[in-house]
Amino acid sequence: MSTHTFKPSLPPPNMSVGVVGWIRANLFPNWFNSLLTLFALYLVWITIPPILNWALFSADWIGDNRDSCTSGGACWVFIKVRLSQFFYGFYPEDLRWRVNLTVLLAIVGAAPLFLRAMPRKLRYGAIYLLAYPVLAYWLLHGGFLGMSLVETSKWGGLMLTLVIAVVGIAGAMPLGILLALGRRSDMPVVRVICVTFIEFWRGVPLITVLFMSSVMLPLFLPEEVNIDKLLRALIAVTLFEAAYVAEVVRGGMQAIPKGQYEAAAAMGLGYWRMMGLVILPQALKLVIPGIVNTFIALFKDTSLVIIIGLFDLFNSIHQATVDPAWLGFATEGYVFAALMFWIFCFGMSRYSMHLERKLDTGHKR
């Protein structure tokens, strides 16, 4: 007796698997979606080729003046010629190694903090955070210990943008945490001060703060006193962002269940150890997206210093577009500015996602 054997099952119809199947299921499932797909394809067709054509295929790359820009596409020669100014501003050319060294030290110095196997990480981190700013100030500004002085009026370009952003972030983070703690404090004086501070800085636009610092402040000061323009901007940005960070951190602290506070108190921990060892580590982890969001906003806000005449990346580019030798290439300049800002903001965003994954302890739903 022959045993019954099933026929092998037929492969699914060609039209429902593989690339074709995916396209059918996702792009053309019914007449309405098909229409939308065709419309989207049309939009891509009319926008992408001209953009690529302008930016790449018919762009000018070689040369050193406007006469080499003849093809009708983007004139990247303009960016190339001005690139060092976009990066360093008016920083003296023979001293630019100092800027490079500062950036290199930041990367090399911070690298061990990202190694999992690094022993005594906390102690190293603390020393780094205390020593690096002094070192960076010595290298960038100089004026003591044998380093020649480079005034802040000569700083500019991407370097200035990074200085404002890094100082703003490094200053706003601790100040913001303190303000958040203060706002949730039981001590009425501390609470009132913190609430007033936060509400004041959140209530005024950054542009107003910068404007006040550069237009009103000098009128109140005696004539001999002249606070450095950059310093004014740094203080304004730091205080402003600290208020935002404080509110984000406070949100995180409110998300921690009351049991955690009580448990920490039951363990006999005092206020600072309770906050430092139990509450803040959990709260900060929760609000990573919010904090990074604030910092990305801060990074982009640095371009507002244009209104007080500081030459950050954006203003350096703007400045280059009014040089009579390069009039009419503003588009290239602004595209380049957008690209640079995007690279940094995207980098921050990716890093925050990585941090979230690394610190994930299964709270995510």
Next chain:
Amino acid sequence: MKAIKMTLALVAASAALGASTQATAGTTLDAVMKKGFVQCGVSDGLPGFSYTDEKGQYKGIDVDVCRAVAAAVFGDAKKVKFTPLTAKERFTALQSGEVDVLSRNTTWTSSRDSSMGLNFAGVTYYDGQGFLVSKKLGVKSAKELDGAAVCIQAGTTTELNLSDYFRSTGMKYTPISYDKSDETVKALEAGRCDVLTSDQSQLYAQRIKLANPEGYVVLPEVISKEPLGPVVRQGDEEWFDIVRWTLFAMINAEEAGLSSKNVEQEAKSSKNPDVRRLLGAEGELGKDLKLPKDWVVQVVKQVGNYGEIFDRNVGAGSELKIARGINALWNKGGLQYAPPVR
């Protein structure tokens, strides 16, 4: 009794204040000498007037005026530092002492001169609102613009001047406003309007931005007065005179045929009494202004005479190619005139 005490205190306070204001009057020169450079407020970017080149050097007419003041005071045109200022912060920066001279394409108007505690030291550039049209239109004069569509930057005085001009000549026009001057250029190129109006000095800069600059022409008519010049604080006549006469010296130098190339030679050999007085070989010009005897020689040698500065930054020697027009010397049909040195 109490009232007397109060009055006494007030008097004492006002006396002290008076003393301190007197102490500050006339000390800009001392302060400048002490710190070793002239702090000069310039624009945050305006083609031909102040901008930075590829090497990060400041350039432009406004910038050269500052360099000339430095050359007059120190005999070294490099002893100057620039503070880029936006239109809004410029007067505060001057009033608060952040800058010593404001040389930032600032229009000399009655209200600025009289009520803001400022003094205009002279005119470096006679600007005025003009029109840029396509050559294809075949228009030779602004009087033929009846019925034209005019591109204009919104929210500026140019808008008001334009309406005044067309009303006074009895012509009709359609204004098309944009927020940014770059947009007005694009609109003119795309044919959305027949004419673009702005300050003449800027029209030449905008013409370069067009794909085909040769196809467009700036009409000869100027419909508003915009004298631009350096500004100093009121109440310091000594410093005011220095800035004013630096400007006059450059204009007088051009009139006398002195340029950066020949001024040193002329200082030694010239027999012309006008030239000798100007260059310090005779007379007391330098001493009266508390400047070195050869200060005009240094200004002209290191920065140039007025004509050289004009040509280099906005005139024939620059990309802008602005004609001298009303900025020519008075004896060549223009308005630039300086009092004699005597």
